[in-house]
Amino acid sequence: MARLASVVDPELGLDIVELGMVTDATVDDLGHAIIEIALTTAACPLRGQIEQDATRAALSVEGIESAEISMGQLSREAKAILMDRARQAAQRDAPTTSIPGAARVIGVASGKGGVGKSSVTANLAVALARSGHVVGVLDADIWGFSVPRLLNLEGPVEAKDKKMVPKVKAVGSGEVRVLSMGFLADEDQAIMWRGLILSRAVQQFIEDTDWSGIDYLLIDLPPGTGDIQMSLARLLPRTELLLVTTPALAAQNVAARAGDMARRGSIRISGVIENMSAFVCDHGERYALFGEGGGQRLADSMGVELLAQIPLDPRVAAGGDAGTPVAGGESSVSQSFHDLADRLVASAPDPVEMTGCSARMLDLLDQAVEAGIDSPSA
Numbered sequence: 514m515a516r517l518a519s520v521v522d523p524e525l526g527l528d529i530v531e532l533g534m535v536t537d538a539t540v541d542d543l544g545h546a547i548i549e550i551a552l553t554t555a556a557c558p559l560r561g562q563i564e565q566d567a568t569r570a571a572l573s574v575e576g577i578e579s580a581e582i583s584m585g586q587l588s589r590e591a592k593a594i595l596m597d598r599a600r601q602a603a604q605r606d607a608p609t610t611s612i613p614g615a616a617r618v619i620g621v622a623s624g625k626g627g628v629g630k631s632s633v634t635a636n637l638a639v640a641l642a643r644s645g646h647v648v649g650v651l652d653a654d655i656w657g658f659s660v661p662r663l664l665n666l667e668g669p670v671e672a673k674d675k676k677m678v679p680k681v682k683a684v685g686s687g688e689v690r691v692l693s694m695g696f697l698a699d700e701d702q703a704i705m706w707r708g709l710i711l712s713r714a715v716q717q718f719i720e721d722t723d724w725s726g727i728d729y730l731l732i733d734l735p736p737g738t739g740d741i742q743m744s745l746a747r748l749l750p751r752t753e754l755l756l757v758t759t760p761a762l763a764a765q766n767v768a769a770r771a772g773d774m775a776r777r778g779s780i781r782i783s784g785v786i787e788n789m790s791a792f793v794c795d796h797g798e799r800y801a802l803f804g805e806g807g808g809q810r811l812a813d814s815m816g817v818e819l820l821a822q823i824p825l826d827p828r829v830a831a832g833g834d835a836g837t838p839v840a841g842g843e844s845s846v847s848q849s850f851h852d853l854a855d856r857l858v859a860s861a862p863d864p865v866e867m868t869g870c871s872a873r874m875l876d877l878l879d880q881a882v883e884a885g886i887d888s889p890s891a
Contacts, residue, residue, distance in 0.1 A: 514538055516574050516816075517548070520566040521781050523559050523751065529567070532595045534587065538571075544578035546571045551587040553595065560584055566781065573816025610749075611676070611725045616649075617861060618730045618749050619783065623757045624767030626736040629788040630757045632833050633823065634733040635663040636840035640854035641729055642687035643841070649679060649727040651718055652693030654735040661695035665836025668696030676723040684841065692722055719748050736771075753783040755820070758811050760790055765807035772815045783860065784820035785812040786853065792825040793845075821853035 517538065518530040529535055529550065537549040548567055552560055564582045571580035587595060612618065621637070623630040631654065638648045652660035661667060666680045670692070679690035694714070724730060732752070758768040772782055787808025792800045802825060812819040823829075826846040832839040840850040 516570045517567060519570050519781070520563065521751075523562060527599060529563065532598060533591055534595070536585070540577060544576050546574075546577050546580040547583065548580065549583045549585060551585045551591065553587055553592060555584070555586045569816040571816075573814065610720050611723055612649075612719075612730055612749075613725065613727065616724075616727050616730055618732070618752045619857070620732040620734050620752050620754045620780070621757060622734045622754055622771045623736045624769065624771045625764060628736075628757050628759050628764055628768075629823075629829070630736065631659045631663060631733050632829060632838075633755075633757050633786055633788055634731050635660055635833070636829070636838045636850045637854060637857070638664075638689045638729075638731050639684050639838045639840040640847075640850040641858070642682075642684035642689050643851070644854060644858070645686040646728040646858075647687055647726055648689050649724050649730040650689055650691045650693075651722075651730060651732045652691065652695065653715055653718065653732050654694075658693045658695040660691060660733055661693050662836060663833045663838060664689065664691060666691055666696075670696045673723065675721070677718075677721055678723055690724075690727060692718055716748055753781050755783055755786055756811060756815070757786045757788055758807050759788055760801065760804045760807040762804065762807060762810075764803075765811045768811050769814055772811070782815050782817050783857070784818045785815065786820055787811075787822045789825045790822040820856050821849060823849050823853075 514530055514535065517535055518528045520529045521527065522529060522532060522534070534551050535548065536551050538546065540546045548571060550563065550567060552563070557563075564584065567582050568580050571577055621630055621634045631652075634650065638650050641648045650660055650664075652658050654660075661680075664682055666682060668680070670680075671678045677692060679692045680696065682689045682691065754772075756768050756772055758764045768785075785808050789803055790801075790808070791805070792802050794800070808819050808822060824846055826839070826844075828839045828844060828846055832842075840847050
C-alpha cells in the first residue's frame with residue numbers, strides 16, 4: 514500500500530491511496546499481488562495509465578513477482594469522500610500558471626551533483642525541439658545554474674503583461690524557451706537563499722512566467738532532496754520525474770533517495786537515464802570507466818524503465834562549454850539523446866476525451882469551491 518501511494522491520479526494530482534481508490538491489496542505465498550482499484554467511473558479514460566502505474570509500483574516491491582489489477586467503480590459514499598478530499602486539495606494547492614494543460618511537465622533530478630543532469634536537460638530539450646516541439650526549460654537549480662551557458666543564452670530577463678518572458682533559442686523546426694537564475698545574477702555570484710525565500714523564487718518562476726504555447730516543460734532540479742523539490746511537488750503535482758544517475762553503485766544509491774522523495778511527494782517517476790555510460794574509443798573498444806549496471810539497478814528498484822544509456826563522450830562536454838549541445842549535431846552520442854526524446858514522446862498517454870472522469874470532476878470542484886457548498890455526487 515505504501516508503494517501504491519506513488520501512483521497519482523493524473524488529473525487530481527493526489528495519490529490513489531489517499532483518494533481511497535485502492536480498496537484491497539493482497540499478496541500470496543508465490544509473490545502474486547492482487548490489487549483492487551475503484552475508479553470514479555468504470556469508463557474512466559485514464560484507467561489504462563492508472564493500471565500501468567499501479568502494476569509498476571507493485572512490481573517494484575521486493576518479493577512481488579507478478580501483479581494483477583482489478584478495476585471497479587467507487588460507491589456513491591466513497592465517491593463523495595474522494596470529492597471532498599480533492600476539493601480540499603484544490604483549495605490548498607492549486608496555483609495559477611500559464612502552462613498549457615496538454616503540456617508535459619518533466620523534472621530532471623539526481624541524488625548528487627556531477628552526474629551531468631543539466632547537460633542531459635539541455636540536450637534533451639534540443640532533441641525535442643529538433644523534432645518540432647516547443648520546449649520550455651526552467652533552470653530551478655538556483656544555486657548551481659548552468660543551463661544559460663549550456664545553451665549559449667544570456668540575460669537580462671524581459672517582462673510583458675507582468676510576466677517574465679523566457680529567452681528563446683530556435684532549434685530546427687522547434688524552439689527552446691529558457692528561464693534561469695543565471696539571467697538575473699552573474700555566473701560567479703553566490704546565491705545565499707534558503708527555505709521560504711527559495712521556495713518563493715521557484716513559485717515565481719512557475720506562476721509569474723509566460724509559459725504559454727509550450728509542448729514540454731523540462732525542469733532542471735538541483736541535486737538532492739531539498740526545498741525546491743518539495744515546492745515542486747506542491748506547485749505542480751502533475752510533474753513527472755526523470756532520474757539521472759551514472760553507472761556507479763554509489764551514484765545509483767544516492768539517486769534512489771531522490772526517487773523516494775518523489776514518491777513521498779506523490780510525483781510520478783517516468784524513468785531512469787544512465788549518463789556517462791561506457792566510453793567507446795575510435796577502434797570500437799568499450800571501456801566501463803565508471804562501472805556498470807547502476808542505471809538498470811536504479812530502474813529496477815523504482816519499478817520503471819531505463820530510458821537511455823548516454824555514452825561517456827568528450828563531445829558532450831565540449832558542446833556544453835561552447836553553448837552548442839551535442840544533440841544539435843549528428844553523431845552517435847547525439848543519436849542517444851534523440852532516441853531518448855523519441856521514447857519520452859512515445860510514452861505520453863494517448864489523447865482522450867475527458868468528459869467522464871476527473872476533468873469533469875474538477876469542474877464540479879471549481880463550482881463547489883466558489884459556491885462554498887459540498888460537491889455534488891458524480
